[in-house]
Amino acid sequence: MAHQGRRRSGRGGPGKRVPGDLAPDFEGTGDRGARKGQTGDPGRLLARIGPAAPAMAQAFAGFLFAPPPALPPAAPVAPAVAAAPGPSLPPPRSGPGVPPAAAPGASQREPASRPTGDAPAPSGQPSAHGARALDVARQEIGVAEDPPKSNRGARVEEYQRGSAGQPWCAHFVSWCVARAGQSPFGHLASVAALRDWARGRGKYLPASGSAPLAGDIFTMSRHDQSGREVGGHTGFVAAFDARTQRIRTVEGNAGDRVAERSYALSALDGFIRL
Numbered sequence: 529m530a531h532q533g534r535r536r537s538g539r540g541g542p543g544k545r546v547p548g549d550l551a552p553d554f555e556g557t558g559d560r561g562a563r564k565g566q567t568g569d570p571g572r573l574l575a576r577i578g579p580a581a582p583a584m585a586q587a588f589a590g591f592l593f594a595p596p597p598a599l600p601p602a603a604p605v606a607p608a609v610a611a612a613p614g615p616s617l618p619p620p621r622s623g624p625g626v627p628p629a630a631a632p633g634a635s636q637r638e639p640a641s642r643p644t645g646d647a648p649a650p651s652g653q654p655s656a657h658g659a660r661a662l663d664v665a666r667q668e669i670g671v672a673e674d675p676p677k678s679n680r681g682a683r684v685e686e687y688q689r690g691s692a693g694q695p696w697c698a699h700f701v702s703w704c705v706a707r708a709g710q711s712p713f714g715h716l717a718s719v720a721a722l723r724d725w726a727r728g729r730g731k732y733l734p735a736s737g738s739a740p741l742a743g744d745i746f747t748m749s750r751h752d753q754s755g756r757e758v759g760g761h762t763g764f765v766a767a768f769d770a771r772t773q774r775i776r777t778v779e780g781n782a783g784d785r786v787a788e789r790s791y792a793l794s795a796l797d798g799f800i801r802l
Contacts, residue, residue, distance in 0.1 A: 655802040658743025660708035662764045665700070665778040665786070672785035679781070687780060689715055697762050698722055700780025701745055704764070705802070712802060719760030723747050726800040735796040740765045740775055745800040748791070763789070765799065 674681035678693070685692045687703045694717070701722065702715040713725045722745065726732035733744075740746065744765040752758045763779020766788065773793045780786050 654741040655743050657705070657709055657712075658741075658745070658764075658802045660743075661701075661704045661802075662743045662766060662778065664704040664707045665764050665780075666766075668700075668704070668780075668786045669778065669788065670786060671780075676784050684780075691717060695759070695781055697779060697781040700786065701762050701764070719747050719749075719762045722762060722800060723760075723797070731801055732798055733801060734798045735793055738799060739770065740768045740793075740799045741801070742766060742768075743802070745802070746775065746777065746791075747797045747800070748795060749797055760797075768793075 668683075671683045672681065673679060673684055679688075679696060680692055684696055687699045688694060688696050689699065689703070691699065698716055698718050698721070702711065702713075702717070705711045705713075706715065713722070716722050716725065723732065726745075733740075742765055746763060746765050748761050749757050750759040750761065761779070761781075763777045763782070765775050766778050767776045769775075775791055775793060775796070777789045777791065778786070779789060782789050
């Protein structure tokens with residue numbers, strides 16, 4: 529007997545039949561159950577799908593439970609490179625004669641040096657020893673030869689230390705320096721010897737371009753008519769007038785006595801600064 533198809537309701541109109549092998553079999557009564565979302569027997573549905581059912585089920589399950597796609601590997605991170613060590617600095621020196629390190633922010637300027645005691649005075653500063661020797665020389669002003677023009681006399685021969693009868697200006701300078709303290713050069717009897725001693729120790733200042741100071745020892749040369757040096761003279765600078773370029777002195781054997789004199793700076797050779 530021929531299989532009777534079911535009636536299909538809807539827009540297709542009443543009475544229209546759908547072949548039974550194509551009509552889905554939902555649970556419930558008629559098409560109303562399907563419209564309400566009632567489900568049928570899955571086994572019967574798979575049986576109708578036929579041999580393709582296992583493959584479809586496997587594909588569907590693979591879609592639901594497939595693992596997420598693998599992410600591309602991350603780019604390797606370069607290892608940190610340690611900075612090269614800088615050159616090591618030597619530790620600060622310490623010990624006698626080395627000043628302590630200055631505190632942060634402290635001024636690094638060195639204090640100005642000052643002559644102490646009988647230390648040699650730098651250029652531009654008066655000599656303490658020279659100033660004392662000038663004071664000794666001033667106390668001798670008025671001492672004269674006896675008899676005149678003899679290079680002799682009780683006090684004069686004391687300056688000369690056994691060289692009686694000889695020119696005594698250099699003897700006088702040596703005597704005053706020794707009386708003012710320990711003499712750095714002993715007892716010298718000539719202008720040339722004083723000059724050579726000072727030049728060998730960096731204590732000689734040429735007159736040209738120099739400003740003499742009180743306590744300096746001046747030197748001057750004497751020449752004959754041919755220009756040959758035949759002697760010299762020496763004494764102490766008492767004052768210098770920069771405006772007139774003249775010095776005042778205290779010196780021995782000046783007119784046969786210890787006296788004050790004045791000279792133009794250009795008449796001198798130079799100065800010894802003790």
